[in-house]
Structure formats: C-alpha cells, structure tokens
Amino acid sequence: MSTAPDPDVLSRHGTPAPVTRVFGWAMLSVLAAFMINNVFIVGWGFPKPTQAFGGDGRALLLVAIYVLLVALAVFWVLRTPDRALRYDARAISDFNAYLIRGCYFAVLFTGIADATIAFIRVEGLLPYVFGEKLSHDLIRSHFIGPWIHLPLAVLGFVVAAFSRSLGFIWLALLIVMAELLIVFSRFVFSYEQALMGDLVRYWYAALFLFSSAYTLLEEGHVRVDVLYAGFDVRRKGRVNAVGSILLGMSTCWVIILVGMGSANAIVNSPVRNFEVSQTGTAGMYTKYQMAAFLGIFAITMLIQFVSYMFEAVADMRDEPGHRDAEPVGH
Structure with a gap:
C-alpha cells in the first residue's frame, strides 16, 4: 500500500460528507468493539452482549463498549466536519x-x-x-x-x-x-x-x-x-x-x-x-x-x-x- 499518494499532497480539508464518514467510521468502531468483546468472551468467559437483557453485568459491559466506540466515531466526524x-x-x-x-x-x-x-x-x-x-x-x-x-x-x-x-x-x-x-x-x-x-x-x-x-x-x-x-x-x-x-x-x-x-x-x-x-x-x-x-x-x-x-x-x-x-x- 506504499504506492498510494503521499499524505502531504492530499488536502486535509474538503467538502463535508457527514453521512458517509459516520457510516464508515462507525463500521470500524463496531469492528473494534467486536474484537474487544471477542477477547472477553473467549479469554475470560464473558456472556454474549445479547444476554444483557438478562441482567448480567458483564454482558452490559460488552454492550457499553459498542455504544462508547460508536459514539466516539460520531464525535470524531462531528469534530472534523470538513475532513476530506x-x-x-x-x-x-x-x-x-x-x-x-x-x-x-x-x-x-x-x-x-x-x-x-x-x-x-x-x-x-x-x-x-x-x-x-x-x-x-x-x-x-x-x-x-x-x-x-x-x-x-x-x-x-x-x-x-x-x-x-x-x-x-x-x-x-x-x-x-x-x-x-x-x-x-x-x-x-x-x-x-x-x-x-x-x-x-x-x-x-x-x-x-x-x-x-x-x-x-x-x-x-x-x-x-x-x-x-x-x-x-x-x-x-x-x-x-x-x-x-x-x-x-x-x-x-x-x-x-x-x-x-x-x-x-x-x-x-x-x-x-x-x-x-x-x-x-x-x-x-x-x-x-x-x-x-x-x-x-x-x-x-x-x-x-x-x-x-x-x-x-x-x-x-x-x-x-x-x-x-x-x-x-x-
């Protein structure tokens, strides 16, 4: 991937595209949350996030990881609205x-x-x-x-x-x-x-x-x-x-x-x-x-x-x- 344009040539700022950027960064956030949760589930025996409705606090923690990371993605997009x-x-x-x-x-x-x-x-x-x-x-x-x-x-x-x-x-x-x-x-x-x-x-x-x-x-x-x-x-x-x-x-x-x-x-x-x-x-x-x-x-x-x-x-x-x-x- 070293043949891509040099980042100094690319303009940091461009026409706002909030919907596309929120979708893309939220997708990456969900992926990151899934991998973190996977470590907890496989390594420490945590229940799946779907079991949060059963009142298991550990499952609620996994749900909170999803919410937090997606919220950070949305915050990042709103904080940099003109990022190209x-x-x-x-x-x-x-x-x-x-x-x-x-x-x-x-x-x-x-x-x-x-x-x-x-x-x-x-x-x-x-x-x-x-x-x-x-x-x-x-x-x-x-x-x-x-x-x-x-x-x-x-x-x-x-x-x-x-x-x-x-x-x-x-x-x-x-x-x-x-x-x-x-x-x-x-x-x-x-x-x-x-x-x-x-x-x-x-x-x-x-x-x-x-x-x-x-x-x-x-x-x-x-x-x-x-x-x-x-x-x-x-x-x-x-x-x-x-x-x-x-x-x-x-x-x-x-x-x-x-x-x-x-x-x-x-x-x-x-x-x-x-x-x-x-x-x-x-x-x-x-x-x-x-x-x-x-x-x-x-x-x-x-x-x-x-x-x-x-x-x-x-x-x-x-x-x-x-x-x-x-x-x-x-």
Missing part, C-alpha cells in the same frame, strides 16, 4: 498496511522459529539443546503458543513500524527457498519430514490471505463486469461505493460472525485451544494460527473496503485527488 474523504481513506489504508505488515513479519519469524524447533524435536535433540525441563515444555502447544509465538508476533509488529515494505516480498522469497530445500532434501538426500509441508502451507496461507486487501487497493482483483471498464470516474465511483457495502463489507461480516461469533466458532475454538495438526509432535504447532488467518483476512478486507468506499464516494462527487491504480496483469 480521500484524506480519511488514506489514513485508514495506511493503518491497514501497518496491520498487514505486522502480520507478515509475525508469520515470517514464527515460521522460521517453529520449523527450527520442530526439526530439533523430530530429531530427538530437544534435551541436548534446551535442557530436560524446557524440552518437555517445547512439545506442548499451550507453552509454545503464548511463550514463543506471541513474542514473535509482537516483534513482527515492532519491525513493521520501522519498515515501509509490506513484507510479502520476503515471505514469497522464503517460500521459494523452502520449496527448493524440500526438493533437494527429498530427492537428493531422501530426507522428508511433516514440518516441511507444514511450513510451506503456513506461509502460503498467509501470503494469499493477507495480500487480498493490498490487491483491492491496487485494483488487482479480477472484475467480471464487462461494462465497468467503459464507465467514467463518477459512475465507477457509484458502482464501487455500492459494491463495497452490499458485497464487500457484508461478506466480511459473514466471515467474522461465523468464524468468531462464539467461543466455539471455527476461528475462536482452534485459537483458544492452540490446536495442532494430526502430525502432532512431528509437525509444526501453527494450525491454530491458520484458523486465525481467516479472521485476519476478513478484518483487513473490511478495513480496506471502508477506505475503498470513501475513495469511491469521493470519485462519485468528482473531488480532486483521484488515484489511478497501475494496471495489474492476470
């Missing part, structure tokens, strides 16, 4: 770019570290390298998740704060190198372990799911609408604005609600239990993260769709600063 849509879109897109960068570097570091530990574990070298006590912990996913994967994820977001590259270039390079090593080890040295396939699948999943929001920004997704190419900028803006809401945001919310709608949902359950693959100690302990990738995909796409909607409405209103994405080959 394109300026808001750029700010949201930049935040999303940082989020994706952090995820990329987190996956990069985690993959290298977990594959190394898995190799040492498979070869029976854990007691010699880490000692007897730690070697017992390193076969438990409930130890590796919070004590190894989580610090590496934090490190990834720290590195992302100082990097301007999205990180997928390095990830793609390492995937190629990993595939090359698998070919050499299998066909030259007749050596193969489950962790090799786990590592490639882990990185491939991250590469494709995390890149989707960036592809949306760069107009890289394939369009099947043969009429769209002939539209002018304003008509394209109308199509993109409506499509962002009816198709993009709604799809993202379906994934989020199905995947994280309860403590036992298809994303929450593996993450909560630090689920591992059927290969067990012979493979990597990253299966639970691959479930989380679905949530990250939906979240980053939803954020990018809000930014995309702001840009589309600005195009529809023929505001200055239209951004032409570079052509992408398919």
